[in-house]
Amino acid sequence: MANAREILSRMRSIxxxxxxxxxxxxxxxxxxxxxxxxLEETEPxxxxxxxLIQRILRHMPxxxxxxxxxxxxxxxDDRVRALIVITGDKGLAGAYNHNVLKMAQEWMEDSKxxxxxxxxxxxxxxxxSRHIPVEEQFHYTVQNPTMHRxxxxxxxxxxxxxxxELDEVWILYTQMVNSLKMEAQLEQLLPLKRxxxxxxxxxxxxxxxxxxxxxxxxxxxxxxxxxxxxxxxFGALVESFCSEQNSRMMAMQAASDNxxxxxxxxxIEYNRVRQAAITQExxxxxxxxxxxxxxxx
Amino acid sequence: MSAFWxxxxxxxxxxxxxxxxxxxxxxxxxxxxxLAHREAMILATQEGVLRFLTPGSSQWQExxxxxGIVQVANNRxxxxxxxxxxxxxxxxxxxxxxxxxxxxxxxxxxxxxEFQMSQASMARALSRLRVKKGPTNxx
Numbered sequence: 001m002a003n004a005r006e007i008l009s010r011m012r013s014i015x016x017x018x019x020x021x022x023x024x025x026x027x028x029x030x031x032x033x034x035x036x037x038x039l040e041e042t043e044p045x046x047x048x049x050x051x052l053i054q055r056i057l058r059h060m061p062x063x064x065x066x067x068x069x070x071x072x073x074x075x076x077d078d079r080v081r082a083l084i085v086i087t088g089d090k091g092l093a094g095a096y097n098h099n100v101l102k103m104a105q106e107w108m109e110d111s112k113x114x115x116x117x118x119x120x121x122x123x124x125x126x127x128x129s130r131h132i133p134v135e136e137q138f139h140y141t142v143q144n145p146t147m148h149r150x151x152x153x154x155x156x157x158x159x160x161x162x163x164x165e166l167d168e169v170w171i172l173y174t175q176m177v178n179s180l181k182m183e184a185q186l187e188q189l190l191p192l193k194r195x196x197x198x199x200x201x202x203x204x205x206x207x208x209x210x211x212x213x214x215x216x217x218x219x220x221x222x223x224x225x226x227x228x229x230x231x232x233x234f235g236a237l238v239e240s241f242c243s244e245q246n247s248r249m250m251a252m253q254a255a256s257d258n259x260x261x262x263x264x265x266x267x268i269e270y271n272r273v274r275q276a277a278i279t280q281e282x283x284x285x286x287x288x289x290x291x292x293x294x295x296x297x
Numbered sequence: 298m299s300a301f302w303x304x305x306x307x308x309x310x311x312x313x314x315x316x317x318x319x320x321x322x323x324x325x326x327x328x329x330x331x332l333a334h335r336e337a338m339i340l341a342t343q344e345g346v347l348r349f350l351t352p353g354s355s356q357w358q359e360x361x362x363x364x365g366i367v368q369v370a371n372n373r374x375x376x377x378x379x380x381x382x383x384x385x386x387x388x389x390x391x392x393x394x395x396x397x398x399x400x401x402x403x404x405x406x407x408x409x410x411e412f413q414m415s416q417a418s419m420a421r422a423l424s425r426l427r428v429k430k431g432p433t434n435x436x
Binding site: 042049052056059147156159212219220222227228234235 | 306308309310324325326336337338340364365366368370377380409410413414417
């Protein structure tokens, strides 16, 4: 059994750590409040945009458009795939970053030519330490996502896609399912896939509405798709930011609870050790006194 | 006059959700008016000013909008834009500064991407300033 002083110094260090985790808990809970509000305001946009683009894709006549071109002429081995990875700027957020990075690594195994667009400092350092090249001129923070930042990111990726330097564009972000559950999501942004929506079987007797695209389907696509990508990236940024704060809050709460538990165990142990020491001392004093008594007699 | 359901969703809030009689959106090739029971269509909009008239009101409501998509289906119109602001919420000074900044950037040598970005921010600043100068009279 450790001695009382050792236990005390251990308790003190746990108390100090607990102060930090508790402070981080408070910080992330205020940030979460802010980001949750942001998420709530963005969600209608994010989901309406997705359902709208699906609707467009359903009704889209067969036209050749760069955003639909699957680049079939490029061989499987030569395909250049881009991935926008959204991680946090800092760690200490439970499994949040690990889930994303693990998924990113799995994704990278599928093909040889990968280009990573990493948003968030932690992800950048993760790939740098593994000597995996990431795009250099791509420094965006994940704190407080703005439309402007989403525009910068989407225009970078779209420009390279239009220059045919990229054959596929994917995005990896963390979706906040509910306040207890966050899920890393991998989605393909470009090229848009039409067959995704053909799964739904439409009965023959149902009137299939015809949607007119003004001025022309391809002109609509020219404008709608960049807008959609932009909106999707913004929504993904907000979802990820919110998930990050939430997982940090949960991790810090768990850490504080853990510290409390260890502290209570340690204080019991400390009391026992102290009691044992006192008992031992008393025994020693008494036995000493007894020995003296015997001597005197 | 018959009305239709209008929903205007910006990236950071739901701007409007209610019935509407007339809607004018800034399309790629000029403004486009939408009345009730219009045929189903999808339209891309530009940075500019969107107007709509709600039933029982004679005052057009205006909004400065960014790039967006308009969907008309089953007498429901959904407008999805990246930004939407009421004229009274626009900070004229900020818009003017943004315009100056965009002009400055346009003068410098830029890549195509940077050019498109400054062009877009210029268009946003201009449409904000235009609506700030006073409501446009339509009727």
